[in-house]
Amino acid sequence: MFKVKYFEAIRTAAVIVIALIIAFLIISLVSDQPVKTIGIFLLEPLSTKGHIGNVIEMAIPLMFTGLAVSLLFRANMFNLGAEGIFYFSGVVASVLAIHLSLGGWLHPLVAIAAGSIVGALLSAVPGILKAKWNANELVTSLMFNNILFGVGLYLLNYHLRDAKAFANVSFKFEKTAQLSKIFPGTRIHTGLIIVLVLIVLAHLFLYRTKWGYELRMTGANREFARYSGMKTAKVIILVHLIAGFIAGMGGSVEVLGMYSRFQWTSLPGYGLDGALVAMLAKNNPLSVIASALFLAYIRIGADLMARLSDVPSEMISIIQAVIILLISAEQFLKFWKNRMLLKEAKEA
């Protein structure tokens, strides 16, 4: 069993290596100085304290949505609604950050709580539709993304917009609402601590509680779970509530931690990236940390590359597509696993 146990890890590593090779190939085709450009892409994120900070700052929202999506995927729910919820909860938290005045730590707490609860309620809708009437949660959640974006943009343009600023941005948040920075010289904020705690809690929930067990069983085989007496409809609604709560908290934390006013005029994309993070993490809460850091690292690498060389940062979306296709490909390297199994069987 020893080698086969590590098969998934080796496979993930192989996918990442292939994706990086493709990245190098694209860079060599496009860039005038391919070696220098690859160097920037790979090493520049580590070059200064600020850049390392950038990687961690970007990993925070990815951890939130990655965690939310991995719980949904674990329950075998193909719901991509974290995208819209992340955005809309950001708007909700901004409203409270602008219009409320509360002392100290209470202000962000209230704003984040509001964003999280709104996120949970919004997420429950596709969940209830799925659990009660088997409506395809993928399509409803994707439609919800567009609806939430439209409503959020409307709120920004008609109710929150600061006419004095020469851009489509909201009024400034109250100083008391913003999350404090925890590492001097970077913009890493207390959201990091919040998300790490959340990840540990999710891990305990999934593997140490009865609800978590029911969630995993429902995901593995809904029919079987139902026949063994679990209320799968309740499980499906519960996982939607939790995932929406986490995604909503992510949007609120991101807005209050990174910005001084609300300024997203398009969906920020962290929800769909969350699906990628969840897949890389094999839907394991603790692995979400590493996969979010990896994705943030190549993102920041691509951004720096776009700034310092002649290759545009959009290259990274090609790499991400390759990673998704190969990671979710059950048959990829399967022949190798089979050969290993055969060998081990013979040895035994």
Next chain:
Amino acid sequence: MNSLLNVILTTDFAFSVLRVTTPILFAALGALISNRAGIINIGMEGIMLVSALTGVIVSAYTHSAWVGLLGAVLSGTLIAGILAFFTLKFKTHIILGGVAINMFASGGTVFILYLLSGDKGSSTSLASKVLPSVEIPLLKDIPVLGPILSGHHILTYLSILSVLVVYYLLNRTPLGLRIRSVGENPHAAQSVGVSVIKIQYTALLLSGFFASLGGAYMSMGYLSLFTRDMVAGRGWIAIAAESMGRSTTVGTALTSLLFGAADALANALQVLKIPAELIATLPYVATVIGLIIYAVSETRKKNKKLKTTTSK
């Protein structure tokens, strides 16, 4: 309210409904074929985007709109082929495969656009060609119908023709029969000697073919250039139209028209003082409502069947 009626009850409005329905209809027909073979192709959006860009690039370099169209169709079908290869051969999850295609397309098109034109927003610097619009003789002289039905883009007529073609393909040809049988019961189809994989490959390639016609229309008809993310959710609306149309050709065509009307209405409503941001959500709200109605009625039907069988 009066000004709204004045806008809607015009031949211009009816004309614009057909104009905005075209890309949705093409993609919905594509979604129909793959769904009938038991595969949800959610890469529609990405396929449309890639073919829209390829149409612009190829037509700009060859100075021919028709070669551009050919390029668009080939590229879109190729993307569908890649998706088919991964899902059928490597067993990539079809939904995640679709997500990958969309992710690839939204960034990849900007990447290629930037390399070729130095611009990340639109293809203004590429001298791309546009496919012609067609006046239909005799028809164009009929009052009311003429201004509505004549003078459309050639791909709009092709999309209407495609409804008939897809209907014939699915219901009257051996291939259509195989596609439907694979979708309904792959094991049974396999046991009578139908190659499930081959049929699913064919269905996915056909879905890519129709989606890419929709994409080509976006950049060589609806607009005369490529702009980033120009498909703007039409691929998703097409998937919703197919599922609201209950996977029948006629139903899919009619719901596509409904979404086209909602879209055109959203454009027309801008004369009223309703915020554009909210109006833009209308097609999606309509989709959710449609899906709920469908899901509820399906569940009721199933429960009724269950009750009658148990009471026996």
